[in-house]
Amino acid sequence: MCGIAGLSGDFIPGLMDRMNTAQRHRGPDGQGVFENPASEIALGHVRLAVLDLSESSSQPMHSSDGRYVLVFNGEIYNFRELRQTLESQGVAFRSRGDTEVLLRGLQAEGTAFIKKLDGMFAFALWDQEQQELLIARDRLGVKPLYYAEPVPGAFLFASEIKAMCAHPKLRREPDFFAIQQHLAYGHSSGTRTALRGIQRVPPGGIIRWRPNQPLKTEQYWTPPFCDQPQNFKDAKEQLRELISAAVHRQLVSDVPVGAFLSGGLDSSLIARLASEQGVLNCYTTTYSSADNQLDQSASDLPYARFMAKELGARLEEIAMTSDVASIWQRLIYHLDEPLADPAAIACYLISRLAKEDNTTVMLSGQGADELLAGYPRYWAIQSTQQIDSLPMAMRSAITRMASVIPGALPGRIGGTLRRVRRVLSEAQRTPIERFLGYCSATPSASIRSILSPDFLAAIGDETALDECARGIRNDPSAQNINRFLRRDLGTYLPNHNLLYTDKMGMATGIETRVPFIDNALVDFIVGLPPELKIQKGTTKFLLKEAARTLVPDRVIDRRKAGFGAPYRNWLRNDLSEMWNDLTDSESVNRRGWFDPQALAEIRHQSQTGKTDLYMLQWAVLTMELWARQFIDQNPADQN
Known part of the structure; x- marks a missing residue:
């Protein structure tokens, strides 16, 4: 794992050193710079050594003829097979790692070689002869x-936004469309970021840049969703074999490997298969039942402990406490984007604990829910499909009825009422709007109610859901529930889950691997018919059946949970002072993005138990803390 950076055109001496410094946490084991002022090109690299720890794999890496220069972040799991093929063609190697395999393969086959890569990666290749810069990202945006x-x-790129901010002419201005999306989903959609002018390379994307020519973008891969008929027994066995092979491939490492273990199906299955290859250290988070009184999240700890005992693995636990304000601001700095999800805190604490335990590589179960319909929203959209046949007057009445259900009461009954309200509140909307409503932590009307007149003027009638809705409507390649899986696989997974997993791991010097996003596994799953993914309200149906005999039934059949945090309780009690400090009228008016009276109202509605708007409050706090670090000051100067 590493960090990469570069500038082509409008050459600035010493910029790569400053960009490397801004993201040096991604590569504590070394750094390198390539500069050619005559060609106006500079590349930077910081290195976390995982494969081939010798200097022969240092970067930037040059081809033997001097034509190409490569900087690369990630792991290529099938690099040994690719190397054997290249060697059979007469290619000679100087190192043992995957970086040189990538360089030689691109040199020999061009961009066609990218389609052969099985791994997680982002890289940049400079072609001195053609004066062309090529950058690319892995298929699903790990x-x-x-x-x-x-x-x-000029063309600027980097693994992290803060590194790009080292460029003296980069303007740090908010993208209000993206910010509205962050308030709804906790992340932005498409290639947007919260800073206007900075975009993300799309998953499976390639960008070519040459001086005085338009930017060229292309997709070398998109998920080929289809509904191929599958025999259930054969599909179950094939899925089990593919997951096992993926875990085995991703255990390749010259440093210790551990695993996230929430006690849920995905992480438990990964840990089970990894433990078959040797001793495995597992890590999880805990919090008190008192903290969980309002949130009513399913308790992970008993299942994580049970699973660790089943595996004979050592389980390290770290407690999540309300003293989160002390680290949340720093974590937002590492996230680069105002990603409002307390799960990032759990990810960071586990990664930090693993690093202190001398573990450098961690396995995660990310990706299974987006591929195999694991989120409750898939159950909700399937369960409410009969609503579409009702008269609109009746559907509107259901929505109005939902609005009077208390949304933020403590205890088990309060948690149940909150979920019922959430499902019924979207009754009058179309299936696409209803699904995106379930994806959103906060209704669009509540979000727009807190926006300032200037903010509203900037975005017009555009809501946080519109960009995703257009994408789903305009994509005829996926139908039924696959159209929603495509949205989550292409937007939610890379822009949210994989983003915080990568950034929180790299903040502590941890490389996180995601076996469910293995090429062969993904190619198989996207071809499965929907009824194997969700059946009679059972989410991840095929995965659950494939995991039996590997994972105990009590883990497979438990209620869906994950690495979360009791943020509602924190906001209601321990973070009240933080809320008051960041949302007082003077601070809010100075920022100019929100209406201070509306913020006071959503606070009052949540505190009295009327409406659950705590995630919107968390998003507002996150947005202000982010703005103070990325708008008010230059994050590249904060190291």
Whole structure:
């Protein structure tokens, strides 16, 4: 794992050193710079050594003839097979790692070689002869990669936004469309970021840049969803074999490997298969039942302990406490984007604990829910499909009825009422709107109610859901529930879950791997018919059946949970002072994004138990803390 950076055009001496410094946490084991002022090109790299720890794999890496220069972040799991093929063609190697395999493969086959890569990666290749810069990202966006054109005739890229901010002419201005999306989903959609002008390379995307020519973008891969008929027994066995092979491939490492273990199906299955290859250390988070009184999240700890005992694995636990304000601001700095999800805190604490335990590589179950319909929203959209046949007057009445259900009462009954309200409140909407409503933590009307007149003027009638809705409507390649899986696989997974997993791991010097996003596994799953993914309200149906005999039934059949945090309780009690400090009228008016009276109202509605708007409050706090670090000051200067 590493961090990469580069500038082509409008050469600035010493910029790569400053960009490397801004993201040096991604590569504590070394750094390198390539500069050619005559060609106006500079590349930077910081290294976390995982494969081939020798200097022969240092970067930037040059081809033997000097034509190509490569900087690369990630892991290529099938690099040994690719190397054997290249060697059979007469290619000689100087190192043992995957970086040189990528360089030689691109040199021999061009961009066609990218389609052969099984791994997580972001890289940049400079072609001195053609004066062309090529950057690319892995198929599902496990590794981050951002770009911008700070001035005409210049192209800038980096693994992290804060590194790009080292460029003296890059403007740090808010993208209000993206910010509205962050308030709804906790992340932005498409290639947007919260800073206007900075975009992310799309998953499966390639960008070519040459001086005085338009930017060229292309997709080398998109999920080929289809509904191929499958025999259930055969599909179950094939899925089990593919997951096992993926875990085995991703255990390749010259440093210790551990695993996230929430006690849920995904992480438990990964840990089970990994433990078959040797001793495995597992890590989880805990919090008190008192903290969970309002949130009513399913308790992970008993299942994590049970699963660790089943595996004979050592389980390290770290407690999540209300003293979160002390680290949340720093975590937002590492996230680069105002990603409002307390799960990032759990991810960071586990990663930090693993690093202190001398573990450098961690396995995660991310990706299974987006591939195999694991989220409750898939159950909700399937369960409410009969609503579409009701008269609109009746559907509107259901929505109005839902609005009077208390949304933020403590205890088990309060948690049940909150979920019922959530499902019924979307009754009058179309299936696409209803699904996106379930994806959103906060209704669009509540979000727009807190926006200032200037903010509303900037976005017009556009809501946070509109960009995703257009994408679903305009994509005829996926139908039924696959159209929703495509949205989550292409937007939610890379822009949210994989983003915080990567950034929180790299903040502590941890490489996180995601076996469910293995190429062969993904190719198989996207071809499965929907009824194997969700059946009679059972989410991840095929995965649950494939996991039996590997994972105990009590883990498979438990209620859906994950690495979360009791943020509602924190906001209601321990973070009240933080809320008051960041949302007082003077601070809010100075920022100019929100209405201070509306913020006071959503606070009052949540505190009295009328409406659950705590995630909107968390998003507002996150947005203000982010703005103070990325708008008010330059994050590249904070190291």
